[in-house]
Structure formats: C-alpha cells, structure tokens
Amino acid sequence: MKSPFLASLLLAATVALPLHAWDYEGHRTVNLLALASLPTNFPAALRDTAAQERIGFLAGEPDRWRNTSDRPLRHLNGLDHYFDMEYLADYYAMSATNLSPFRYEFTAQMATIRARHPEKFPADEKDSDRIKYLPGFLPWAIMENYSKLKSGFSYLKVFEEMGTPEEVAQARQNLIYIMGVMGHYVGDATQPLHTTKHFNGWVGANPKGYATNKTFHSWIDGGYLRKAGGLKDADLRAKLRPATNLNTLAGGNDDVFPLLMRFIAEQHKLVEPLYEMNKDGRLSGNGEKGMEAFPVLSSQISLAAQLLGDLWLTAYQNAPVDNFLKNQLATRKLQADAKDGKGDEKPKTTKKKK
Numbered sequence: 001m002k003s004p005f006l007a008s009l010l011l012a013a014t015v016a017l018p019l020h021a022w023d024y025e026g027h028r029t030v031n032l033l034a035l036a037s038l039p040t041n042f043p044a045a046l047r048d049t050a051a052q053e054r055i056g057f058l059a060g061e062p063d064r065w066r067n068t069s070d071r072p073l074r075h076l077n078g079l080d081h082y083f084d085m086e087y088l089a090d091y092y093a094m095s096a097t098n099l100s101p102f103r104y105e106f107t108a109q110m111a112t113i114r115a116r117h118p119e120k121f122p123a124d125e126k127d128s129d130r131i132k133y134l135p136g137f138l139p140w141a142i143m144e145n146y147s148k149l150k151s152g153f154s155y156l157k158v159f160e161e162m163g164t165p166e167e168v169a170q171a172r173q174n175l176i177y178i179m180g181v182m183g184h185y186v187g188d189a190t191q192p193l194h195t196t197k198h199f200n201g202w203v204g205a206n207p208k209g210y211a212t213n214k215t216f217h218s219w220i221d222g223g224y225l226r227k228a229g230g231l232k233d234a235d236l237r238a239k240l241r242p243a244t245n246l247n248t249l250a251g252g253n254d255d256v257f258p259l260l261m262r263f264i265a266e267q268h269k270l271v272e273p274l275y276e277m278n279k280d281g282r283l284s285g286n287g288e289k290g291m292e293a294f295p296v297l298s299s300q301i302s303l304a305a306q307l308l309g310d311l312w313l314t315a316y317q318n319a320p321v322d323n324f325l326k327n328q329l330a331t332r333k334l335q336a337d338a339k340d341g342k343g344d345e346k347p348k349t350t351k352k353k354k
Helices: 004-015 024-036 049-058 061-067 071-081 086-092 103-116 138-162 165-189 216-227 233-238 257-268 271-279 294-318 323-343
Strands: none
Touching: 024 049, 024 165, 024 216, 024 233, 024 294, 049 165, 061 071, 061 165, 071 138, 071 165, 086 103, 103 138, 138 165, 138 257, 138 294, 138 323, 165 257, 165 294, 216 271, 216 294, 233 294, 271 294
16 A cells, blocks of 8 residues: 555656755655666665655755754754855855865864954854854765765675675665765755855845845745746656766765865855846746746756765765675674584484494
8 A cells, every 4th residue: 555655756746746946845856856867776675666755755854853942953963054155265264175075174174263363253142053153064964974875885785695684674774864864965055045154135245235035045945936836847857867976077086075065166156146036036936037047946956866866876886895794794604604503413323233
C-alpha cells in the first residue's frame, strides 16, 4: 500500500502540480531532481521509491532545526545556512578566493582579527545566538557533508562485499540521511539572498532606493513563484542534464572547496539584480513584466539540483575502499570460520580390538 506522501508525489508527476522555490517544497524539489539526474549505476537502493521519499523529506530537516529556542543549536545550525560575502571585506579584510577549507582554521583566523580590532565588533545584547559579525559557514557545511558522503560510500562498498545484510541496510540508511540533509545546504547556496548581508531587505547605504522590507527573503523563497503559478516538475526535468563527476573541475585532486567558493561567489552576483528587478516591477508576478524574474529563479532551482547531483555522484565515484574496515571484517570472518571449524570437528573414534 502506497503511503499518502508517495501518492502525492506520484500525483504531482502525473498532473504537473506547481512547485515553489526554496521553502520546504522547493528544497524537496531540488533533492528529487538531483536524484533524477543520477546514472543507473548509482546504487539503486539509494534511488528507489522509499529512498526518494526519505531524501525528499530530509531536504527540510536543517530548517526544522531552526524552529527551536535552544540557543546552542540555533548558533550551530543557523550559521550553516548562509555565507554573507560582504562580511569578509567589511570586518575581516579577507578574500573568498583563499579561505581555508577547514572550518575551525577559518574560525581561528576570524578570532585573531576580532582580538586585534575589538572596536569593529561591539557587543550587542540582542545577539542572543552569538552570530553577529560572523559571515556564516555555508560552503563548509556543503564540503563537510560531501566528505561524510564519501566516507559513507567507502564503508558501504566494504559492507556490500563482506558485511551482513543488516550492516548493508544500516550503511545505506546513513547515506540516505546525509544525502537528504546535504541537499538543503546546496539549495541554500543557489538562493542569492543566502550569500549577502542584504538577505532580507537592503541594509546600510542605499543610494538606489532598493527595498528594505523584511518580507523580501520570503518573497524570493517562495512567495513570488507561488503568485506566478509555480514551477512545473515536467519543465524542470526536461532541462535536467545527467550528473557528472566534478573531479576534473576541481583540478583532478577531489578538492571541491574552491569550486564551492567560486559557485557561491557567482550566486552573489545575482543579489543586486534581484533588488533591481523588484524595484522596477519584474518581481511582482503581475502581468507580463512581473513575470520576467520567473526564468531567473527557475534556473536557480535547476542549478541547485545539478550541483547536488554532481556532488553525490562525485562522492560515490571518488570514494576509496575503507581498508581499515575491510581488514576488520576479514579478521572477523577468519575468527568466525575458525570457530565454526572447531564446532564442526568430528569426535575421534578408537579402533575396536578384534
């Protein structure tokens, strides 16, 4: 019997119901499109109906973590959703082209600058989550989940060869979880307002008179596309290219962090054009002019799905065999064989005297 959720997915595929942008429906759409981009030799158990349902649901998990009043989690999780590029220059005199791929090394660099120039970072009693002046960790969140995915594929390959059915099933479930959660951050990376201090209305000097309302982010996240009629799943899938291994783009050394930083920098270039489109009515959803932003936001959803599929495939294809686990399982097998052999040993018989 099909679950209600699965039935709704099948119905959406049949009647082409409208989809929205980076709210929950949009994030789920990104994950499901990424799955559709994968080749048939990608593990089938990670693409079957149950896996699709789980990966689609998990696309919203990091946002659910934001619905808490617990400040330690708000501090940890909130920063992973964005990377405000202006902060690098404004507060830290850093460039996005040479940042460390190690989260805590980058954090230490910022801490050093804050200690040298405390006047640039005055305390703010409203900053209960302790995130003010921090640019965010979005590229690190993607990179770290990519690395977890590679590790998962490394041990899945060994369990599939030498493990028990239960171990294989658990390893696959781990991968499904990482794939689903990781997809959320890749989706965030293609929402331009997740790359800027102007994430919810223009802040600071505003000579061009851009919108300063605090509803701008939610309008881009889904409000505009809902008014414009929503995206069509069939249209998105028709434009989908097969996933590709990013190794060649990463210089052949599987270092995708610089690639992610360049990618986010490209999305940042769309921040001011979005405000310009909003100012002149192209983001209104009213009439022909109000629909001009539609292909821009639609292409961002597709871009997120393509990058996510590429990252999943690259992690799978580039994952080395977990030799430590392989040796452990080989030892376990030898011990089990020895035990079984001893248990099966027939009792010695003595010859009867004639």
